[in-house]
Amino acid sequence: VTPLRRTGHQHILARIEHASLSRASLRRTLHRSLSSTLLLLFTTAARSSEDDSTPALHGKDAERRIEVSLATRAGLVGGAPFVTETFPEVSGFGVALTGAAAVRLSSAEWLRLELPVGLVRLDFPAGAQVAETALGNIELGVEHRLETHPASRLGFSAAFLAPTAEHGPDTSLLDNRALALVSALNGGEDSWLWTPGVLGLRLGTRAEHSRGSFTFRADLELPLLVRVSDAGLPEDADTHSFGMLPFVALHATWWVTPGLAASLGGNVSAELLRVQEPALERDREHRAQAVVAPGVQVRPSDRVLLHLDAAVPVGGSLGGEAWSIGLRGRLDL
């Protein structure tokens, strides 16, 4: 709760906050600009091969030196767990925007940078909505991609997670709430990107196999988080020093025709160790979240791949409370 009468250094802080109004205005402008150009981005976005697998495109991997990708996911959250008594849940709608760039270091090694941003309209208690933009944790890592067989690939990755997620002033928790909402949009599958006040290490492995017109993929991620700040959370928030959030995903793609595929994915994210506990007891009881993601892929040309899917959380604390649609475009250059 805000101490409204400020004295001494609090006055100075207040002045600094007031001075940052222009920053808030800038952020709102950024939010609107990004929102209005979102559909345009959908159609021009490029996505790295790690998320969209087709046998035809794999053959071009050796030619690539740089990959640039942009993934978008838009949807609605009716109620996602949050960590304070004042706001035990967050709701609203928005877009998770994750840009990434990868540079080939050697034939099998890639250096990869990932930048997540959330653009949301947060529900306020009485039903108003306020636009909020929040930066997530930037991830920098290396990937090792192995072609073990003409139809099979293995990948290993290790990434450092910088504690860049914005948490804003502790009076509002707006940025914290925005990040929680974006994380729920994704069904919690990459919650480490949206957790403020932590740095981390993510280890991952991937196996991929193509057979006929089918492609199968399995992923295992193990993010380890260390809390480095209280992220502006009030004293009633129950936080921990360490977090471990393993994530498993399976994905199958069936190329019905050379230009059209149906896909079905599913993943489970678990919270073995939480860095922050939900305020509601019923949310604390859920330690795992499953997500089903049916989708279609369209390849209008050899260089372009479009992937539309829906993420539907099943069970857990988000089952029936959140859903989203992701649209990704990949452009091979």
Added chain:
Amino acid sequence: MLARVLFGLTATACFLAMGCQPYRACDPVDESSIDQLPNRLSLTGIYSPERVGTIAADVRPYRPRFELWSDGATKQRWLWLPPGASIDTSDMDSWQFPIGTKLWKEFARDGVRLETRLLQRLSSGWIGVAYLWEKDASDAIAAPYGAIDVLETSHDVPASNECDGCHGGRKSHVLGFSAVQLAHEPELGSLNLDDLVRLELVSVPPASAPRVPGNEIEQAALGYLHANCSHCHNATRPSRRGARCFDPEDDVDLSLRAAEASAVSETNTYRTAMDDYIQPGRPNDSRLIELVSQRSRFRQMPPLASETVDTSAVTLLRRWIEGL
């Protein structure tokens, strides 16, 4: 089922464009204004300096004739005017309050105080904030960003910027304290229009006490719409500044006027909503009934600060429409 699917697809398109429900978008909380208000309710002047919990002698209770539905919460209201100041009532439908005016509204459930809202006129304009009662009821603490499900109830406390969602729709900025709302006989000790005239707290006494035309059901229905809908749906709404924030884009006017006509057919509601939101004799075909009978993210009226249907009001409105 098809309608639901189509609605879902439409909503999805809206989300992708980030333009869905634009009327819900409000400006952020203005922290610089909020900072001018005290941190604790006990410091706002509502209570006697000698004892927290005892209303100060110069703070006067009042109760509007037609009350806003607040999901069944019980409410008490108080007004404080600066000494010697009076309310500018030259426009009887839009009273202007002197700088320094304070209004409080306390919300309780099952006898437990949950929050007390303060609306205060500063030199820079009106500012509102809710104070959240502590569990031991010793005092209430300012909550400029509101809170949800307070004190283990389903009651939500609005954020400061949400005050404008309702109050910003009226030139007066004050709801529930007006000629129409005070022209009745409340319980002993509560201010009414006669008291204001007698105490010389209004600049211009009304020529006659405002009356609502129609029979008992018509009066109750018009009063309900006035108290629950007209803060947004009125023809004299101030021009929009900033985000839309519950500014309707239709021209339905559900407000009652102090100098109301003698026939119901001349009221704003009958003139602007009939055969549109209200189908005379056919409540099931009336959009008004459809909207007030449900609570959901996408379809409900009022859209702000209510999660529970006011079933007695729905019954009243149905009876009224059936009789039209």
